[in-house]
Amino acid sequence: xxxxxxSPLGIAVLLGSLIAVAxxxxxxxxxxxxxxxxxxxxxxxxxxFGHFPEILREExxxxxxxxxxxxxxxxxxxxxxxxxxLIFSDPVxxxxxxxxxxxxxxxxxxxxxxxRWMEGSKYGMGSLEGDDHKRVRKxxxxxxxxxxxxxxxxxxxxxxxxxxxxxxxxxxxxxHDMLGYNRSAALDVIGAASYGYAxxxxxxxxxxxxxxxxxxVTQVSNDTIRVPLPAVLRAHFPSLEWYLLADTRLFHRxxxxxxxxxxxxxxxxxxALGVLTKEDEKLIEGMGIDLDSERVGNFxxxxxxxxxxxxxxxxxxxxxxxDKLNDEWILAQIxxxxxxxxxxxxxxxxxLFYELSRNLDVQQKVREELLGVGLDxxxxxxxxxxxxNAVIHESLRLHSTSGQTIRWSFAxxxxxxxxxxxxxKSIVLPTxxxxxxxxxxxxxxxxxxxxxxFKFRPERWIxxxxxxxxxxxxxxxxxxxxxxxxxxxxxxxxxxxxIKEVLLRLLTHFEFxxxxxxxxxxxxxxxRLLTKPFVKREGKKAAPRLPIKITPLxxxxxxx
Ligand code: HEM
Numbered sequence: 001x002x003x004x005x006x007s008p009l010g011i012a013v014l015l016g017s018l019i020a021v022a023x024x025x026x027x028x029x030x031x032x033x034x035x036x037x038x039x040x041x042x043x044x045x046x047x048x049f050g051h052f053p054e055i056l057r058e059e060x061x062x063x064x065x066x067x068x069x070x071x072x073x074x075x076x077x078x079x080x081x082x083x084x085x086l087i088f089s090d091p092v093x094x095x096x097x098x099x100x101x102x103x104x105x106x107x108x109x110x111x112x113x114x115x116r117w118m119e120g121s122k123y124g125m126g127s128l129e130g131d132d133h134k135r136v137r138k139x140x141x142x143x144x145x146x147x148x149x150x151x152x153x154x155x156x157x158x159x160x161x162x163x164x165x166x167x168x169x170x171x172x173x174x175x176h177d178m179l180g181y182n183r184s185a186a187l188d189v190i191g192a193a194s195y196g197y198a199x200x201x202x203x204x205x206x207x208x209x210x211x212x213x214x215x216x217v218t219q220v221s222n223d224t225i226r227v228p229l230p231a232v233l234r235a236h237f238p239s240l241e242w243y244l245l246a247d248t249r250l251f252h253r254x255x256x257x258x259x260x261x262x263x264x265x266x267x268x269x270x271x272a273l274g275v276l277t278k279e280d281e282k283l284i285e286g287m288g289i290d291l292d293s294e295r296v297g298n299f300x301x302x303x304x305x306x307x308x309x310x311x312x313x314x315x316x317x318x319x320x321x322x323d324k325l326n327d328e329w330i331l332a333q334i335x336x337x338x339x340x341x342x343x344x345x346x347x348x349x350x351x352l353f354y355e356l357s358r359n360l361d362v363q364q365k366v367r368e369e370l371l372g373v374g375l376d377x378x379x380x381x382x383x384x385x386x387x388x389n390a391v392i393h394e395s396l397r398l399h400s401t402s403g404q405t406i407r408w409s410f411a412x413x414x415x416x417x418x419x420x421x422x423x424x425k426s427i428v429l430p431t432x433x434x435x436x437x438x439x440x441x442x443x444x445x446x447x448x449x450x451x452x453x454f455k456f457r458p459e460r461w462i463x464x465x466x467x468x469x470x471x472x473x474x475x476x477x478x479x480x481x482x483x484x485x486x487x488x489x490x491x492x493x494x495x496x497x498x499i500k501e502v503l504l505r506l507l508t509h510f511e512f513x514x515x516x517x518x519x520x521x522x523x524x525x526x527x528r529l530l531t532k533p534f535v536k537r538e539g540k541k542a543a544p545r546l547p548i549k550i551t552p553l554x555x556x557x558x559x560x
Contacts, residue, residue: 023047025081034084035430038422041076041087042067050078059524060403060531061440068441074421077436085434086427089441091473092418093427097407097435099474099485103130105407105435114220117251118339120259123332126340129410133486135323136333139313140490143306149493151304152193153379156498159188160505161559162202167510168556175515178353178546179533182346184210189498190341194306195265195334209261212254217343219251221529262334264289266327269307275315280327306337337491344401345495347530348481349502350546351399352392354523354533355456357512357548362458366391367507375508382500390461392499393479397449398456400439400481401530409433439480442473511551520547 005011044051054063064087067075073090088094097105106129107115115126125136163185170176184201187210191199201210267284268291270276284291310330317324325333356363369387382388415427429435444453448467449460460468461478474484482489489495506512514521522536523546532544 022081033082035433036076036084036086036427038424039074039076039086039427040071041078042071044078046078048081050080050082052079056527060527061400061438061525064438064441065444068438072421073419074417074427079434083434085436086429087436087438087441089437089445090417090419091471093415094437094442094484095472095474096415098405098437098483098487101413102486103133104409104411104413106130106410108406108408108434111406117255118216118220119332119335120255120262121328121332121335123329125333125336131322136325136329137486137490138323139310139325140333142313143309144490144494146493148304148309149497150379150383152494153497153501155193155305156189156501157505159185159192159202160501161557162188163502164505164509164557165559166202167506167550168552171550171552174549175520175547176550178512178548179346179350179544182349182353183214183342185502186342186346186349186498187213187338190337190345192305193494194337194341195269196305196307197261197265208257212257213338213342215254216251216258217529221527258335258338259331260287260289261338262331263287264291265307265334266331267291269311273308273311273315275311307334340489341491341494343530345491345498347401347532348396348399348495349499350533351401351525352395352499352503353512353548354546355395355398356391356507357514359456360511360513362391362456363507363512366458366503370504370508373504375505377504379497382504383497385500386462387458388500388503390458392496392503393461393477394456394458396479396481397443398440398454399525399531400443400479401532402439402481402483403527403531404439405437405480405483405487407435407437409435437480442475442480448473509552509554509557511553513549513551515547515549 005014042051042054044054046053057063067077067087068089073088074093075087077085077087079085088097107127112127112129115124116122118124119126123132123136125133125140128136163181166181167176181202187199187201191197191209199209200207263284267276267280267289270280271291307330310325310333314325314330356366366387369385373381373385409429409431412431413429415429417424417426421427446453448465448471450465468478471478473480476482476484476488476492482492519537520535523533524536524540525531526534526540526544528544533546534540534542534544535547
């Protein structure tokens, strides 16, 4: 039986003893447990947190570049309590782990916990592994084929037009927060394209849905910007999940808002498709959901939004077909799409506007290409514009919003290497080790992109160096941002189409430049679940934002 002291002294003695035992375990592990003595790595003296404090001290990615330069494509770091983690940028090793060995590597339970929190259940794609992940992914891939993505283009165009209108309405402001606009736009787009749900974010910022999403992001990511204790505890003691959020009630309230929206869109669709059951009707009544609400009224049968395809696919399967997903599963994927489909696109788009505002010559060059095809250009033409493509790839290369991919070994394995390390042609990796792929390191390897690999120079994608053409690093079109293998982002094509359409409309109407105040121009990238821009003088605990000056280049369009 656990002895729980009641006096303050007793509690202090208990805590002190626990810390002493933890430190002893860490120290012993540190001294005696290193399965990779032939692999180098930077020293650290932090027994409990290993290299975490050093990683969090500098802007995202910086320290990894230094270590990569010093220790090469494979090195080791220490994690919590002396655990060893391996960092890879060797293409053969990365391909083996991310692509070839598939589900031998996956997400650590502590990471899956966070996905389960945010996706509101255990069925969301982000937290699934193995066969469960396979069947949901199969369904998702079917909804994001290139042809279907192109068919969603008119919806994206509608919101890109709204974006232009909002910027004209607010043009008198001296400065605009580009991150805020992009978030609203991306949320509107994903809501409409996925479920015909009008989130209304562009027209009325801070809608309850947007606020709920933002509050959850801030809550979940707050622990990773201070000392990494809660994040580390979560990773090692996932069963403590609810105790590790500062305000679980607030979290729950916001999650309920998201789940309610998910129910609204699911049952509106089911009604429209004629597959609403008696049980569904009871549930809707119990939740007080109005299926004829204006927000979801956008939908009409025949619009192939993502959810309709999921429901139709599922309806066609036999009840005992293992690929058939019941409502609980589909509800979870609705939340997955809200998360996966808006924050990452909005943040990537924001970094792109940052680069274009710092590089006005590039902005002008891409504007001329866009003016050349005109606002009515069809989606295929838009997707093939070479300079637009180069600009987006270059910004993604320099700014990976997800920062890194971490995979945990679920079984013993032997990892091949392209270049031996201290005579070892491969690494014997036991079960239960963390392998880390820092996107920025993978994207900016000087051996692939040359000495100026940290510079924004879109032309490098037009006249690609031979090493880049021959590069075998897995990823999406030469960048690591969208992960790879069986977890490659299913929405990458959609995200890029959306960014292209937004650029087409925004750059042909406005010029974007850095603010006049030099202090407002100093931007840093810190982790807030994703790598977001922060104004340097406000620090990394402030709200992320990107101040930008917007100047109209022509009169506001008159809409019919
Ligand atoms: C520039 C924008 C985007 C970036 C950088 C991005 C990045 C990523 C990354 C790194 C992953 C892998 C996460 C992991 O390892 O678990 C991922 C997965 C995913 N993304 Fe994206 N994403 C973007 C846009 C989108 C959009 C617009 C959608 C939907 C329309 C989307 C849907 C998904 C889904 C469903 C997954 C889960 C895939 C799986 O687990 O198999 N993403 N994304």
